Amino acid sequence: MSLRFGYGTNGFGSHRLDDALAVIAGLGYDGVALTVDHPHLDPFGPDLSARTVAVGRRLDELGLAVVIETGARYVLDPWRKHEPNLVSDSGRERRVDLLCRAVRIGAELGAEAVSFWSGTLPDGVGADEGWRRVTSGVAAVLEEAERRDMVCAFEPEPGMFVDTVGGVLELRKRLGDPERLRVTLDVGHVVANETGSVADCVRQAGGLLANVQVDDMVEGVHEHLEFGEGEVDLPAALGALLEVGYGGLAAVELPRHGHAAPVVARRSLAALRAAEAQALAAMGHGGEEATS
Template structure:
């Protein structure tokens, strides 16, 4: 198998959405991570349904798959970044409303997943109260998603209440392990915040992995960097995705690089393709042949589903 690469529209903030999609497709990407935000797909502007239909038609023309991202910084509050969120003291219902709008947009576009996160717990609020808030909010979003057949993918974010893959798994457990709630993994976040490697986290998420973001970072610093500028072992990261049979998009997440978006997007795809080739060569050279034959036997005998 091979991986499917995408690029986040939040890295094309200086482009019109139609132009950004054309550039991303023209470079050879398989899809886009579409952030619902005012520069592109404003979820609160008039004629949302008509605009969504038009974007869907454009995605189809360009043969681009899509996931929906909801990390817009100031879409709800022009003064406070990422506020209100699912664990805020007030206004949590506004975040739930935004996420439900994203679910409806995703359903209209045939998106593979809608990705979101918890937000940062205010000072003085207990962890028990944080869990109560986030589970309540996510349950409301899942209700909307279930109606529309959408997959929700929860992202652990450094500095937020739910900040690790283990935290996402705990959230799922508290909600009764719903089928429609899965995991978003940002490989850079692993280096910045997780105790284990990218491979550890990929295998920890396993078949719950529904959305992947790719970028570079350094340990302890939540700053999205181009590949090669941080400490992410990109071939190893992509190799782990291949190991678990991940079939979703792996979309570049560089929201602060819009000033040079086409150039950065081209460099990023070159780096991803080179890293994937290295990962595939390593797998084949070491044990890929035997692994592939064993997998084929299991699939033939009905012991393992095709990815």
């Protein structure tokens, strides 16, 4: 088997969405991680349905698969990054509304998953209340996902209330292990925040893994870096995904590299393909399988 690589539109913030999709496809990527935000398919702008249909048509023309990302920094509040979120003191219903909009957009586009996270717990709020808030919000999003036949993928984020794969599994347990709630894994986050290796986290998520983000990081620092600038063992990470038979997109997540997006995207795909070839060779497969 071989992996399917994508690129995140949050790394193309200086491009029009149509141009970003064309570049990503032109470089040879299999798909795109589309962050719904004011530069790209604004979820609160006018004529959302018509704009979504147009994007879907363009994705089909370019042969790009898609996952929906919801990590836009200021889409809900121009003053406060990532606020309100699922564990905020107030305004949590606005985050739920955004996520439900993302689910509907994902359903219209035929997306493979809609990815989201918990947010950062406010000072003075205990863990019990944090769990109450996040489970309530996710339950509401899952109701919309059930109506729209969509998969939700919850991402553990360093510094947020749910920050590890184990935390996502705990969330699923508290909600009764719903089939539609699965896992997003950022391989860089593993180095920055988890105690185990990427392979450990991939195996921990197992068949629940529905969305993967790929980037480099260094231990203890949540900063998205190009491959080779951090401590991620990329062949080992991709090898773990191959071993568990992961079939979703593995999309590059470099939101601060938009100033050189086409060049960075080209370098990133070359690094991914080389690392995949190494992983396959280590598994005893021929190199031609990596490009099939």
